[in-house]
Amino acid sequence: MIAMSEGLRVTLRQATPIPLAAAFRCAPGELLALVGPSGSGKTTILRTIAGLVGSQEGAISLDGTVWFDAATGVNTSVQDRRCGFVFQDYALFPHMTACENVAVALSHVSITHRRQQAEAQLARVNLEGLEDRLPHALSGGQRQRVAVARALARDPSVLLLDEPFAAVDQVTRRRLQEELVRLRRTLDIPTILVTHDLAEARMLADKLCVIHEGKTLQSGPPEDVLHRPTSSAVARLVDISNVFYAAVHHHDEAKSATFLDWKGVSIEGPYRPDLKVGSAVEWVVPSAFVVLHRRDRPSRGEHENPVDGTVHDLTALGDTVRVSIRPANEPKYTVVFSVPTHVARRNGLEVGVSATLSLLAEGVHVMAEAD
């Protein structure tokens, strides 16, 4: 017997027209973000869940009810799946007012109560007073809210959001994101958000699922995926630049640490007895775990993986500076991290000067044995 609260289960596989090899789950009340570059198949996955397109192989079920199963030919209609779908450009009905747009999705409510219910849904997304406006007379943010109200009006079983913040300016985006955070606390259905914005996914999602060329590469809590990618492909997709090769040197059970030999520099990382001593491995250190030593008073701490190098590049990004350092032991590679602008200035960072870094042991993550 399958538990009723198992949420949405998706397994899709096809070769054409868009290759897919995706598998993930989303529990009731959970927000799962599908992240990946443009054209990676995220929207296709969302459309398949809604039943707008099919898949050659795979299955989709909600709380044990099968919506789609390529093997048995089960394919529940779009209407019967009851997915609330917020399209990227909102897809409002241009000839209907905000209220009518929402009322269309209220066919389960008696005609006499529809207007009242539609107004209540619009009030839920802070659109009181704009009920009788046509979409073209609303701002981008207001249109997005109408689309959200329409998606929620049907009392949906799943909420699907396709890049819902892509078509609005940055200030509006932040406000709408905050509204979504508040709104989703009131929802006890699985919510899937498609986005290519990692910061957005990190802020909104309980779980990230990294998609590349239609394939799910890794899924898990945002901190896990963003700090402990399972492969260099995921590391690249979640924008971790610091991917290096090393050999496993030894394990220290007492210290609960595994030591790597990174071209002559000893790197301490979390204990990983599963790795064979002597084997070649790929490892990462997210930039949040890279610390710049004060250049006028270098620290000689032994437990923070000190690395010497020279500044290769500096990019000013407003309040912060993105620093790239060539390590002395591995000058082919760079360690990239950000520091506040005043820190860069106080330390006299310039291209060509020497600098010492610490790669914090807790941030060192060994991905897999290299080929």
Add this chain to the structure above:
Amino acid sequence: MEWPTFALSLQLAVTTCAVLIVLAIPLGRWLAWNAGPWKGWIEALVALPLVLPPTVLGYYLLVTFGQGTALGQFFSDVLGMPLVFTFEGLLLASVLVNIPFAVQPIQRAFEAIPREVREAGWCSGLSMMRTFRVIELPLAKPGIITALALTFAHTLGEFGVVLMVGGNIPGETRTLSIAIYDRVQSFETGAAGTMALILLVVSFAAIAIVYRQNKSHNDRYV
């Protein structure tokens, strides 16, 4: 002024519009949203009357449906009368000549509806048929009105194919444009002028309706 001729022209234009609208909405919608291997061929066939001289079309209709042909005999048996030189024959010719004027504006109107808008209808719980009625048809309305106005005006003014297939039988197949030609030939320019003015006014009104409709649609929704 030949009122029976005017009435016949109006009857032909209205009937042609009625027949074509039933054909053009499903065909235009299908062409807008399907990209099968046949689409290009069907679009070419739909557009063919635009470039084909009306006399050529009239000629093929005559040789296909003339009384000496198998098809002509078949229709004669079924309808109890021949197709050529009758109002029904004229209607068939008029429908064929006007296919591009009816189908193309409707196809463009459906093409202009974003796919996601239809899908949003389905996701909101509307059936395919209800989505068509509540979402697609109102959005395609300017294209449908354009199709009707163009077909109506074009049918009133059609000459070549009408003469070929219908002949010039008063009360049966004699239309305004043929009557104008006839009157000019017999130097009755006054009568020809009145009828020409009527055609001018009706055609202008049809085109004005199209432009007004499109403007009010754009003002309201865009």
